[in-house]
Amino acid sequence: MVSVRLEKVTKKFGKVVAVNNVDLEIEEGEFMALLGPSGSGKSTLLYLIAGIYKPTSGKIFFDDHDVTNLPPRERNVGLVFQNYALYPHMKVYDNIAFPLKIKKVPKEEIRRKVFEVAKLLRIEHLLDRYPGQLSGGQQQRVAIARALVKEPQVLLLDEPLSNLDALLRVSVRSELKRLQKNLGITAIYVTHDQAEAMALADRIAIINEGVIQQVDLPEVVYNRPKNMFVGGFIGNPPMNFVEAGVEYNETVKLIVGEDSVWLPQEYIEILRKLKLQKVVLGFRPEDVLVLKDESQVEPGSSVIRGEIFTVEPMGREVLLTIMIGETMVKVYAPPTQYYSMGDKVFLQINPAKLRLFDPDTTIALEYLVKT
Amino acid sequence: MKRNVFSTNKVQLLIFLLPAFLIVLLFYIIPIIITVYVSFTPMRNWNIDKYFNVIVGLQNYNRLFSLITRDPVARQVVVNTIVFVAITLVINVLGGLGLALANFFIDERVSTGFRTLWLLPRMTPIAVYGLLWYYFFHGSNIGMLNSIAMSLGLIKKPIAWGQEVIPWGPWSIIIIVNGFVGVSFGMVIFYSALKSIPRELIIAARVDGASNWKLTTNILIPLLRWHLLFVTTWQLLSLLTTYAHTFLLVEWGVVSRTYGQTWALYVFNTAFGRGEQDQGLAAAAAVILVIFGAILGWITVRALGFNKMITKPKGDI
Numbered sequence: 001m002v003s004v005r006l007e008k009v010t011k012k013f014g015k016v017v018a019v020n021n022v023d024l025e026i027e028e029g030e031f032m033a034l035l036g037p038s039g040s041g042k043s044t045l046l047y048l049i050a051g052i053y054k055p056t057s058g059k060i061f062f063d064d065h066d067v068t069n070l071p072p073r074e075r076n077v078g079l080v081f082q083n084y085a086l087y088p089h090m091k092v093y094d095n096i097a098f099p100l101k102i103k104k105v106p107k108e109e110i111r112r113k114v115f116e117v118a119k120l121l122r123i124e125h126l127l128d129r130y131p132g133q134l135s136g137g138q139q140q141r142v143a144i145a146r147a148l149v150k151e152p153q154v155l156l157l158d159e160p161l162s163n164l165d166a167l168l169r170v171s172v173r174s175e176l177k178r179l180q181k182n183l184g185i186t187a188i189y190v191t192h193d194q195a196e197a198m199a200l201a202d203r204i205a206i207i208n209e210g211v212i213q214q215v216d217l218p219e220v221v222y223n224r225p226k227n228m229f230v231g232g233f234i235g236n237p238p239m240n241f242v243e244a245g246v247e248y249n250e251t252v253k254l255i256v257g258e259d260s261v262w263l264p265q266e267y268i269e270i271l272r273k274l275k276l277q278k279v280v281l282g283f284r285p286e287d288v289l290v291l292k293d294e295s296q297v298e299p300g301s302s303v304i305r306g307e308i309f310t311v312e313p314m315g316r317e318v319l320l321t322i323m324i325g326e327t328m329v330k331v332y333a334p335p336t337q338y339y340s341m342g343d344k345v346f347l348q349i350n351p352a353k354l355r356l357f358d359p360d361t362t363i364a365l366e367y368l369v370k371t
Numbered sequence: 372m373k374r375n376v377f378s379t380n381k382v383q384l385l386i387f388l389l390p391a392f393l394i395v396l397l398f399y400i401i402p403i404i405i406t407v408y409v410s411f412t413p414m415r416n417w418n419i420d421k422y423f424n425v426i427v428g429l430q431n432y433n434r435l436f437s438l439i440t441r442d443p444v445a446r447q448v449v450v451n452t453i454v455f456v457a458i459t460l461v462i463n464v465l466g467g468l469g470l471a472l473a474n475f476f477i478d479e480r481v482s483t484g485f486r487t488l489w490l491l492p493r494m495t496p497i498a499v500y501g502l503l504w505y506y507f508f509h510g511s512n513i514g515m516l517n518s519i520a521m522s523l524g525l526i527k528k529p530i531a532w533g534q535e536v537i538p539w540g541p542w543s544i545i546i547i548v549n550g551f552v553g554v555s556f557g558m559v560i561f562y563s564a565l566k567s568i569p570r571e572l573i574i575a576a577r578v579d580g581a582s583n584w585k586l587t588t589n590i591l592i593p594l595l596r597w598h599l600l601f602v603t604t605w606q607l608l609s610l611l612t613t614y615a616h617t618f619l620l621v622e623w624g625v626v627s628r629t630y631g632q633t634w635a636l637y638v639f640n641t642a643f644g645r646g647e648q649d650q651g652l653a654a655a656a657a658v659i660l661v662i663f664g665a666i667l668g669w670i671t672v673r674a675l676g677f678n679k680m681i682t683k684p685k686g687d688i
Contacts, residue, residue, distance in 0.1 A: 052574050073580035085571035089593040098589070099579035146579070 001186050002062040002153045003028045004049060009058035011044055011210075018044040020210035022058070026154075029184045031177070033201035035191055037233070041210035042190045046156050049188060051075045062153055073102075075154075078147030082159040084139040086131035092118075092142050093127040099150040117145045120179070137168045144176075148183070155180070155187040161196065173199060194234045198222065206230050224355070228362040231282050231355065237319070240329035242304070243359065244281045246271060253302075254281060257325050261302045264351050270365045271356075279365070280357040283329075287353035290320060290333040291346040303346040311339050322347065410654035415647065422651070431655035444629055445637075452634040454542055455549075456610045462550040463606045464599065467557015472587060474558070475565045489558055492551045501619035504548050508532050508625050533626030541626035545617050545633070552616070557602045564598040565591060600675040604668050611664045614639050634660055 004026040011019040018041045026032045034042040047053045049060060051072035059068045067075050086095050093114060094101075100110045118124045121141045131139055140160060147155060160176075161169045177200050180187045191197050197204045198218045205215040206229075214226040225231035231239035244254040244261065252268045254261040261281065263271070271279075297303050306322040306329070313319075317332045320339060324347070331347065333339065356365045410431050414422040438445040470489060474482040492500055507515045510531025517529040532540045568591070576590045592599075614636040620626045621636065632640065638660065642653035 047574070050574075050578055052577065072574075072578045073582070077578060079575060079578040081571045081575065083569065083571055085569065085575040087572065087576075087590060087593075089596070098576075102580040102585055102589075146575075150579070 001028050001184060002065075003030075004154055004186060004188065005061040006045075006049075007059045007061070009045075009048060009055045009060060011041075011048055011053055012056045017210050019048065019055075022207075022210075022212050024205060024212060024215065026186060026188060028063075028186055031180050031187045031189065031200060031202045033189045033191060033197035033204045034207055035194060035197040035204050035233070036207035038192055040207045042192075042207050043158055044210075045207065046079075046158055046188060046190045049154065050077050050079050050156055076150065076152050078150065078152035078155045080140070080143050080147045080155070080157045080160045082162045084131070084136075084143040084163070086139055086142055086146070088131055090130075091127065092123065092129055092131065092134070095131065095142055096127075096145045096149050099146065103150070113149055114145075117149045120148070121145045136164050137172060140164065140172065144179075148185075153186070155185050157187065157189045159191055160189075162191075162193070169196075176200065195236065198234070206233065208233075223353070224364070224366070225282075226364055226367050228280065228282065228357050231357075231364075235284060237285055237330040239282045239284055239355070240331070241357070242281045242283075242324055242327050242329060244279055246276055246279055248272070248275075254279065256281065256304050259302065259304045261304065261349065261354075262351060263354075263356075267354075267356055267365065270369050273369060274358075274365060276358065276365075278359050280359050280362075281349075282355040282357055283349045283353060285319070285329075285331045287350040288331040289348040289350075290322075290331060290337075290339075291348060292337065292339075292343065294346060297346055297348065301348055302351075303348045306345055306347055308339055308341055308343045308345060311341065320345075406654045406657055409650055410658050412651050414650040414654070417648065417650065427651075431651045432659075434652055435655050435659065447629050448632050448634055448637045451538075451542070451630060451632060452611070454538075455545055455633050456607065458542075459546050459549050459553060459610050460603065460606055462546065463553035463557055463610075464603050466550065466554035467602060468561050468592075468595070468599070470554060470558040471561030471565055472591065474562050475591075476583060486558065486562065489555045493555050497615050498619065500552070501548070501616055501623070504544070504620070505623050505625050508544055510534060510624075533620070533631065534624070537627065538630045541630040544626050545620060545631055548616050548620065549610070549613065553606060553610070556606065560598050560602050561595055564595050568594055596675070600672065603675065604671045607671060608664050608668055611635065611660060611667070 004024075006022050006024040009019060009022045009024075010017065020041075022045065024045075034045055036042045044053065048055055051067070051070055051074075055068060059066055061067065062075070086092075087098065090098065096114045096117060097110050100113060105113075114127070115124065118127055121144060123138065123141050123145060126134060126138055126142070131142065134142065140163075144160070157176075161172055164172060173196060189197070189200060198221075201218060203215060204218055204221050206213040206221065208229050214221055214230050216224075216226075221230060222234055225234065225239065228239075228241060232241070242256055244256045247253050247255055247260070248271075252263060252271045254263065291297055291303065304324055306324045309321040309323050309328065311318060311320055313335060316335070318335050318337075318339060320331050320333055322329050322331060322345060329347075339345075357363065358365060358368055361368070411426050411428060412422050413425055413427050413430070435445075439449060440446070470486075474486055477485070495503075506513070509515075509517065510529060510533070512518055512521065512529045514529060514532075516532065517526070520526045521529065530536065533544045534540070572590065572594075573586065576586050581589060612635045614633065617626075617631060617633060617636050618639065621628050621631045634656065638653050638656045641656065642648060642650050
């Protein structure tokens with residue numbers, strides 16, 4: 001097990017910059033998710049770590065060992081792909097044994113290790129089959145076994161669950177997390193699925209257009225997104241954004257349409273420092289109370305007026321799309337209330353959970369103050 | 372009212388199949404029937420009126436058999452064919468594979484030009500291509516090979532390679548000339564097959580520690596199995612029946628008639644060649660060639676395990 005460190009890594013393909021000046025450190029035994037939309041450069045980053053690509057500039061370290069110029073076979077990494085990439089002409093046993101055969105490990109030892117890892121992944125009964133005779137979930141276990149059998153320093157996973165059906169994905173996901181923790185292996189996991197990243201990772205690195213946006217614990221990434229991209233990418237549905245004016249008097253408050261929104265003390269201080277005239281108000285769909293009647297509004301709390309656009313019952317809750325002026329927001333409401341299209345409602349945002357962003361840089365205000 | 376779907380479909384089916392069926396009938400089935408029929412007649416010198424209705428049974432086949440067993444020229448045709456087909460086949464398949472792998476590992480921009488170069492013999496008209504080799508192997512000092520060998524001091528006077536160096540001179544020439552045309556076929560098939568191997572498989576093998584050589588022997592070649600089978604069978608059958616290049620080389624005197632003539636050329640020369648033309652005998656020889664080709668083709672398919680490749684998976688999916 002090693003730690004992985006990327007220093008100012010840039011990868012260009014012709015004129016396209018796939019990975020742009022990335023600094024990233026993954027600790028020993030850590031499960032790091034690289035999360036981003038397709039084409040964000042997350043897979044390129046993984047392949048850079050695997051040694052498939054060489055960085056245009058920058059350095060990659062395993063512990064303190066510079067591996068930037070080492071070919072893949074000298075890095076001892078395990079790689080698992082979305083489409084499993086099992087060798088179709090080899091039986092499961094030979095697929096798993098392949099990395100050891102290449103290393104000229106003695107036959108008896110190969111046998112022992114293959115059975116050991118097969119037992120770990122519960123695929124002992126499949127060793128005599130060809131990959132084409134396995135289900136998707138079984139194939140992915142074989143692929144993971146092949147990556148683990150050589151006892152890699154780092155386990156790299158490139159969207160390994162994306163080809164599995166939804167139910168299987170959730171069960172393999174929790175299995176994968178247990179496995180990684182039990183083995184204590186450093187793992188880097190590429191995904192575009194924010195739920196997967198949240199569920200699996202110790203930390204999440206969000207990447208967009210080749211640039212790392214934020215690296216943090218899942219709950220920090222979720223609750224305190226560094227910028228509007230992160231807020232808008234994480235969560236299902238993602239964070240809502242509403243433009244708001246700022247009014248500076250004895251206190252500082254936001255103006256949305258005709259409504260005022262009171263702010264927590266933290267933001268009042270930040271805004272007094274930054275003196276912004278306009279901000280973007282961000283809030284998560286679950287951090288809102290939807291009130292149908294003005295009389296329900298607690299005195300002293302602030303609400304934003306809106307109109308229900310669509311109602312989508314989800315069972316445990318109802319997903320409402322609400323128009324605030326020209327902006328559409330999505331919020332969750334308890335299914336105990338009856339909502340219908342066109343209803344006028346009052347949104348009471350949990351002041352502790354609201355986030356403010358600078359409309360020009362899209363960066364969250366608290367991060368603007370820090371830097 | 373219910374329309375009869377099947378009858379309309381059948382009519383449509385026939386309409387769509389008709390053009391292709393006519394072509395197959397006209398250029399494939401009818402010629403086969405005629406050839407087989409002619410092999411049972413004493414047809415010679417295209418005297419259709421006189422011989423077409425005369426049936427002589429297996430007489431042509433008997434003649435062919437006694438020619439092969441007694442006539443040294445006819446026997447040499449059999450030897451030539453075996454040597455030519457066997458060696459050229461190996462060159463075509465392994466050469467094509469080697470070129471495809473070379474293309475696969477070198478830079479894409481370079482390999483495009485490289486592949487075009489190897490396709491030139493196939494794109495060049497047969498007569499022009501043959502003429503190039505005619506000058507290359509020419510028996511006088513205008514021959515390129517001779518002038519190179521002489522200027523290097525390897526030989527004192529020009530050698531007629533295809534006439535004097537028996538039998539490997541003429542054999543080498545027909546093998547080289549056909550081999551250069553043949554390798555490009557394998558190269559194109561194998562290269563496109565290599566390109567269609569999922570990139571992840573190759574990356575996986577690299578991460579698993581495979582060098583270029585291990586990647587080739589453990590992953591690439593096993594995955595080309597189906598294409599190897601196809602190219603081998605296809606080349607075997609086309610080498611058995613090809614004669615165009617060899618015909619020119621023999622006619623122009625580059626190679627000796629005795630040692631350069633393969634079975635397919637023998638069939639052509641017997642039916643259309645100089646002197647007395649013996650279509651009955653040629654037809655019998657052609658029929659035997661087709662039967663041999665079919666048997667050899669079947670053996671290759673069996674030996675390379677075609678049936679294994681089409682068995683259905685038996686796992687739970």
